[in-house]
Amino acid sequence: MKEERTQTRGVAEYVYYLQRILIAASVLALFFPSMNPARICKLVSDNISLFTSAVSYPSLISGVGRGFRSGWIEESTFVVLYISAVIAVIGTALVAAGACCSLGNVKLKRLGLKFSLIGSIVQIGGYILTIVAYNMAANGGRPEKIEAHFPTAALVLAIMAAVILLTSLLLMAVLPKADASMEYEMESKYKLFLMFLPFGALAGIFCYLPLWGWRYAFFDYQTGGTLNMDNFVGFKWFIYLFQNSTTRSDILRVMANTLGISGLNIITQWIPMVFAIFLCEMKNLRFRRFVQTFTTVPNFISWVLVYAIALAIFSTDGFINTFAKSIHLLDANSEGTNYLMGNSLVWVKMWAWGVWKGVGWSAIIYIAGISGIDQQLYEAATVDGAGRFQKMWHVTLPGLLPTFFVLLLMAIAGILSNGLDQYLVFHNAENDKSIEVLDLYVYYLGLGSNGSIPLSTVVGMFKSVISVVLLFGANAVSKALRGESII
Amino acid sequence: MAKTAQEKLDAKREKEYNKTHKHMYKLKPGDIVFDILNYLFFGLFTLSCIFPFYYLFINTISDNKLVQRGMINFYPRGIHFQNYLSLTNVNDLGNAFIVSITRTIFGTVLMVLATAFVGYVVTKQEMWHRSFWYRFIVITMYFNAGLIATYLNMVMLGLTNNYMVYIIPGIVAPYNIILVKTYIESIPGELEESAFIDGASYFTVFRKLIWPLSKPILATVAIFGAVGHWNSFQDSLLYMTNAPSLMTLQHRLYIYLNQSSNIASMMNTSGAGAAAQFENLLNVKVIKYTISMISVIPILLVYPFMQRFFEKGIMLGAVKG
Incomplete structure (x- = not known):
């Protein structure tokens, strides 16, 4: 008797695995445009997923305006299509709830099976309605104009839903009945996992799903076009990037800018540390507090505002010029100099803005480090006859070096990531050549007026991969030298 | 409270340091x-x-x-103070202001709730494959697919030209989760255990115990989040290409700063008289300065009161989990 029960449980477990995989796949399919059954004709965007179709009717019909006006397709078709998408999404949500319940005890499992059963029926209903909408499109108006095509995805998903339905029925038959006295229960490990799941899913959608966008690097994609085997080009763009003389010289220039500005930042990485040490040398506590408060403010304003400030101070009608005029250093009628234009010293200027914005903030961590240094060390140094500067050099500085080292490694790991905001706002026609760092280049290459999505995806891929390698390299160095990991 | 004790200790140390020096x-x-x-x-x-x-x-x-x-x-x-009053006549500025304020409020509230909850859940050793899922979140801090791939993903999800792009992607913030998790781990475990013995569920423990106890760190996280939302410029720039009414204040400011001297294009003048009045009253320089001022004032007002939270944030970050 006992053996038989364990055997049924074994079978049920396998069926459950199958069902959960199918459910996970149908949930995932909600977010992939290529698996969107609502794409019944050319008028529906190729970049829209089933989930989006169901959530936002305006997105669904965004490309259909002309079709409605010319009578190629009835609006009622799209209403049916929209309703079908909503029903399919609700059904998928129900089966997903069922899968979650399947982690509980028998009573909860039984409840979950009811969810999966109803959900899969709802799903199938939704997909059938999609096919109905397709038929409406194919038979009414001008199907050849809108290029109505049978939604294969609907069929695939409907078959998956049917399997979920069958497995649910099977499991209902196999699973033992729950006692009437039984409570809904679940092991705490699964409970915690399910609490985490929605947030894990968000991280998956916004941080891991973009990796799927890397496929654009392998296609000859034009904005508004599609990805299919006809425009699959393999590694064409990877080769193009290095063979085409324009992109090659662009890349070299951009890399010089990126490494130049990052390099300046890395070799001056000690500035916040020295800032903190000297700040702590001032005896007037109130003044120190004052300095600390106001030097950290710039860190909390956006780069756009930094640019606004730069304009107010350095542009032709800014403070520097008007002040020079008011003390007659500059002729009152002269044009003045716009210090933000021009192609000279751009790297140094960008570096200086970065220091101005960040030094007070970066110093805080060192200031805390200084207050954590053992006072006895200073006393011992005094006894040994050390002066003020010797104490700074031999006691304070070594106490801060571990922190400095970690931040230096992080800076080296982030050498390719200058960020976009700063360079975008300070960018102008004259300093174009020296300010374009990798992030800005990728932005213009991809989303600029005559941009190329595949090419900029390739550059982005290189950047991501190299950054990760650098990070792990920095981590390995840290482990080898200090026995501590930094990530 | 542990917090004030720590601060007292710091002050005392600082004084001693100065005295000895x-x-x-x-x-x-x-x-x-x-x-x-x-x-x-x-x-x-x-x-x-x-x-x-x-x-x-x-x-x-x-x-x-x-x-x-x-x-x-x-x-x-x-x-x-006429300039500030006249800003109501600047095109789209009101919209941008509302967008920035609402995204700061909703975005921050949702982020803090999610951060606290996830931070709590990942401290529980018994969670199914806990360390894997924790790493799954943390890795996203160091690795991203790149600007264009992220953009394409947003297009795929239908989040471009959509207000929700300001809110939803920011809900799960890995760095903040690490901060909160580290903080919750420092709370004595006995409190929680006794609550569980009394039959409390995870939700109850979270609501009644963890949430109130971790308020100091949540305040820090909230302020960082709010400043980030207020200053945010890149998402508006990338994703709002066809929805000018959804641009954030920072994006608007950027556009105005780059606009040449054509002030008329910025004003929604409701008649020739009004136009003349504004021409008189405002000039490009002043309007740029005034818009800059209203974008920076919230930060300057909040900053002095919140400074200790900011500093606590960077200190906790240095300890990292």
């Missing part, structure tokens, strides 16, 4: 020169951090004609 050496000429240079340097640097804001401010409240002629350099003249 004062008596530890006799002032030599070199020291005096160093001190003078030191005070001078920090004084000037601090001035460079204050003056630009002051300069912007005095220019927005001074007589506009004087501003246009560049006469306002160190103190305001002909004080009036």
Whole structure:
């Protein structure tokens, strides 16, 4: 008797695995445009997923305006299509709830099976309605104009839903009945996992799903076009990037800018540390507090505002010029100099803005480090006859070096990531050549007026991969030298 | 409270440090020169951090004609606040302001709730494959697919030209989750255990115990989040290409800063008379300064009160989990 029960449980477990995989796949399919059954004709965007179709009717019909006006397709078709998408999404949500319940005890499992059963029926209903909408499109108006095509995805998903339905029925038959006295229960490990799941899913959608966008690097994609085997080009763009003389010289220039500005930042990485040490040398506590408060403010304003400030101070009608005029250093009628234009010293200027914005903030961590240094060390140094500067050099500085080292490694790991905001706002026609760092280049290459999505995806891929390698390299160095990991 | 005790300790240490330092050496000429240079340097640097804001401010409240002629350099003249009132007539600015404020509120609230909850859940050793899922979140801090791939993903999800792009992607914030998790781990476990023995569920423990106890760190996280939302510019720039009414204040400011002197294009003038009045009252320089001021004022107002939270944030980040 006992053996038989364990055997049924074994079978049920396998069926459950199958069902959960199918459910996970149908949930995932909600977010992939290529698996969107609502794409019944050319008028529906190729970049829209089933989930989006169901959530936002305006997105669904965004490309259909002309079709409605010319009578190629009835609006009622799209209403049916929209309703079908909503029903399919609700059904998928129900089966997903069922899968979650399947982690509980028998009573909860039984409840979950009811969810999966109803959900899969709802799903199938939704997909059938999609096919109905397709038929409406194919038979009414001008199907050849809108290029109505049978939604294969609907069929695939409907078959998956049917399997979920069958497995649910099977499991209902196999699973033992729950006692009437039984409570809904679940092991705490699964409970915690399910609490985490929605947030894990968000991280998956916004941080891991973009990796799927890397496929654009392998296609000859034009904005508004599609990805299919006809425009699959393999590694064409990877080769193009290095063979085409324009992109090659662009890349070299951009890399010089990126490494130049990052390099300046890395070799001056000690500035916040020295800032903190000297700040702590001032005896007037109130003044120190004052300095600390106001030097950290710039860190909390956006780069756009930094640019606004730069304009107010350095542009032709800014403070520097008007002040020079008011003390007659500059002729009152002269044009003045716009210090933000021009192609000279751009790297140094960008570096200086970065220091101005960040030094007070970066110093805080060192200031805390200084207050954590053992006072006895200073006393011992005094006894040994050390002066003020010797104490700074031999006691304070070594106490801060571990922190400095970690931040230096992080800076080296982030050498390719200058960020976009700063360079975008300070960018102008004259300093174009020296300010374009990798992030800005990728932005213009991809989303600029005559941009190329595949090419900029390739550059982005290189950047991501190299950054990760650098990070792990920095981590390995840290482990080898200090026995501590930094990530 | 542990927090105030820690602060007291810090203050005491600082005092001791200064006292010992004062008596530890006799002032030599070199020291005096160093001190003078030191005070001078920090004084000037601090001035460079204050003056630009002051300069912007005095220019927005001074007589506009004087501003246009560049006469306002160190103190305001002909004080009036008309410029701020006139901003209501600037196209789209009201929208941008509302977008920025609402995204800051909703985005921050949702982020803090999610961060606290996830931070709590990942402290529970019994969670199914806990370390895997924790790493799954943390890795996203160090790795991203790149600007274009992220953009394409947003297009795929239908989040471009959609207000929700400001809110939803920011809900799960890995760095903040690490901060909160580290903090929750420092709360004595006995409290929780006794609650579980009394039959409390995870939700109850979270609501009644963890949430109130981790308020200090949640305040820090909330302030960081709010500043980030208020300053956010890139998402508006990337994703709102066809929805000007959903642009954030920072994005609007960026557009105005780059606009040439055509002030008429910025105003929703409701008649020739009104147009003339605004031409009189406002000029490009002043309007740019005024919009900059209203974007920076919330930060400047909040900052002095919240400074200790900011500092706590960076300290906790240094300890990292």
